[in-house]
Amino acid sequence: MKTSQCLNPTIFVIFGGTGDLNMRKLAPALYNLQADGFMPKDYAIIGTARSKLTDAQFRDTIQAGVNQFSRSGKVKKEKWDKFAEHVSYNAVDVSAPDTFAVLKTNIEKIKAEFGPKTQVIYYLAVAPNLFPLIAQCLEKYDLAGDEESCRIVIEKPFGRDLETAKALNKLLTGIFTEKQIYRIDHYLGKETVQNIMAFRFANSFLEPLWNRTYIDHVQISVTEQLGVGDRGGYYDGAGAMRDMIQNHILQLLCLIGMETPINFEADEIRNKKVDVLKAMRPFGPEDIRFSTVRGQYSKGWVEGKEVPGYRSEKDVAADSNTETFAAIKFFVDNWRWQGIPFYVRTGKRLYQTSSLISIQFKDVPHQVFPAGVTEHWQQNRLIISIQPEMSIRLQVQAKRPGLDMVLNPVDMVFDYKGTYSAQAPEAYETLLLDVMLADQTQFMRADQVESAWELLMPVVNAWETKKSLSFPNYHADSWGPEDAEALIARDGFHWFTLPLKNED
Numbered sequence: 001m002k003t004s005q006c007l008n009p010t011i012f013v014i015f016g017g018t019g020d021l022n023m024r025k026l027a028p029a030l031y032n033l034q035a036d037g038f039m040p041k042d043y044a045i046i047g048t049a050r051s052k053l054t055d056a057q058f059r060d061t062i063q064a065g066v067n068q069f070s071r072s073g074k075v076k077k078e079k080w081d082k083f084a085e086h087v088s089y090n091a092v093d094v095s096a097p098d099t100f101a102v103l104k105t106n107i108e109k110i111k112a113e114f115g116p117k118t119q120v121i122y123y124l125a126v127a128p129n130l131f132p133l134i135a136q137c138l139e140k141y142d143l144a145g146d147e148e149s150c151r152i153v154i155e156k157p158f159g160r161d162l163e164t165a166k167a168l169n170k171l172l173t174g175i176f177t178e179k180q181i182y183r184i185d186h187y188l189g190k191e192t193v194q195n196i197m198a199f200r201f202a203n204s205f206l207e208p209l210w211n212r213t214y215i216d217h218v219q220i221s222v223t224e225q226l227g228v229g230d231r232g233g234y235y236d237g238a239g240a241m242r243d244m245i246q247n248h249i250l251q252l253l254c255l256i257g258m259e260t261p262i263n264f265e266a267d268e269i270r271n272k273k274v275d276v277l278k279a280m281r282p283f284g285p286e287d288i289r290f291s292t293v294r295g296q297y298s299k300g301w302v303e304g305k306e307v308p309g310y311r312s313e314k315d316v317a318a319d320s321n322t323e324t325f326a327a328i329k330f331f332v333d334n335w336r337w338q339g340i341p342f343y344v345r346t347g348k349r350l351y352q353t354s355s356l357i358s359i360q361f362k363d364v365p366h367q368v369f370p371a372g373v374t375e376h377w378q379q380n381r382l383i384i385s386i387q388p389e390m391s392i393r394l395q396v397q398a399k400r401p402g403l404d405m406v407l408n409p410v411d412m413v414f415d416y417k418g419t420y421s422a423q424a425p426e427a428y429e430t431l432l433l434d435v436m437l438a439d440q441t442q443f444m445r446a447d448q449v450e451s452a453w454e455l456l457m458p459v460v461n462a463w464e465t466k467k468s469l470s471f472p473n474y475h476a477d478s479w480g481p482e483d484a485e486a487l488i489a490r491d492g493f494h495w496f497t498l499p500l501k502n503e504d
């Protein structure tokens with residue numbers, strides 16, 4: 001059970017303290033952990049960035065972030081004052097490494113006050129080109145500590161291809177042990193994502209059905225209404241493949257595809273996930289042609305407002321070849337999944353914001369009902385809706401009430417809102433608490449990251465070397481390029497969506 005009781009005194013050092021991630025996610029998460037009683041008795045948060053700020057200025061900056069982005073709304077004065085006492089600021093600049101010496105003095109001072117069990121967590125909420133530089137400075141100034149006392153959290157993207165991911169792993173593991181490295185993928189901290197394992201491995205009825213004999217195909221669809229906004233500078237060098245598929249979506253696929261672990265230990269769970277990645281069918285040139293689709297949005301209208309096409313977004317090249325949409329058909333070549341397609345799609349500026357997994361079961365082996373009765377026939381489906389609706393639905397056939405025998409599909413629904421009154425914690429709350437508890441279960445191990453890159457590299461390379469002549473190929477507010485419909489329609493399926501609330 002997660003509790004602050006077993007937490008050692010903790011110092012959080014946040015690199016990129018004035019950045020977007022701290023404002024939107026980290027500071028609100030730490031504030032809510034404190035408000036809900038999950039921070040240790042002794043803790044300190046040191047924000048670092050290049051700007052010269054006083055502690056008070058830094059506290060004001062993050063208070064504005066918490067006010068705007070916290071799930072619990074604006075800060076409550078009493079709770080904020082209590083939180084703010086733990087927050088300080090330390091200007092640090094990798095191009096002036098002696099600023100790390102000042103940081104070291106500050107950390108040592110706090111450690112002396114908190115005692116020998118104090119743990120130090122370095123959170124790298126910075127641009128990826130700074131990951132190696134900061135890690136090297138931590139080593140140089142003897143701040144990397146040991147397995148017990150010190151951890152480093154690395155945000156995605158972890159490398160921009162297999163080679164750079166390997167190089168980063170090599171550099172980090174030369175300074176830290178694997179037990180100290182927390183490669184974060186915030187999808188793994190989402191309540192509904194964590195529930196996939198609970199649902200699969202705590203219910204006996206599912207396991208006998210969870211295989212190629214009973215499952216027809218799997219869909220994982222993470223669609224977003226928003227465009228790239230002001231992240232064009234980052235996104236144009238990344239694209240949907242690096243931004244979403246290499247990490248979030250493959251992690252979801254692993255949770256659906258993995259074998260039953262023998263226990264809930266971090267390495268056991270991660271071994272089972274790596275097994276899925278290793279079993280995934282490599283892409284040859286023909287597969288890239290027939291099993292992958294890329295897209296880029298053009299301008300359009302969203303909720304009555306005109307929105308720009310991708311190539312007109314801020315910091316995006318006017319002839320950009322970057323994909324803002326990707327759809328891929330994967331196969332997992334093992335006994336459980338042989339021959340069963342896993343279709344995934346993700347994109348920006350799509351019609352609906354929704355993350356869901358649909359598992360379609362095979363049809364009944366023999367139809368006993370006459371044609372008229374089964375007009376609305378639908379094979380059974382299990383739908384795990386990650387967001388915005390948080391639910392698990394089992395679609396089954398049932399008799400419609402009335403004198404005639406008419407069947408239609410109905411949903412058996414587990415809806416978080418209807419079942420629990422407590423608000424679910426944000427993914428970052430769960431994950432930051434896990435780092436404090438030294439629990440790596442929901443973090444990516446080096447081999448996981450590398451296996452995911454290895455699988456995707458042929459597609460990444462092909463898309464990069466061969467410019468798309470059809471870009472932009474989908475309108476804002478659509479479901480993406482037509483080819484993505486064709487990808488799945490060729491196999492006799494269609495992309496599953498949940499109706500929007502106002503479409504019910």
Ligand code: BG6
Pocket residue numbers: 224243355
């Ligand atoms: C991030 C991506 O990792 O995840 C973003 O960089 C994306 O491009 C975001 O919008 C989606 O996360 P969520 O939690 O809003 O689904």
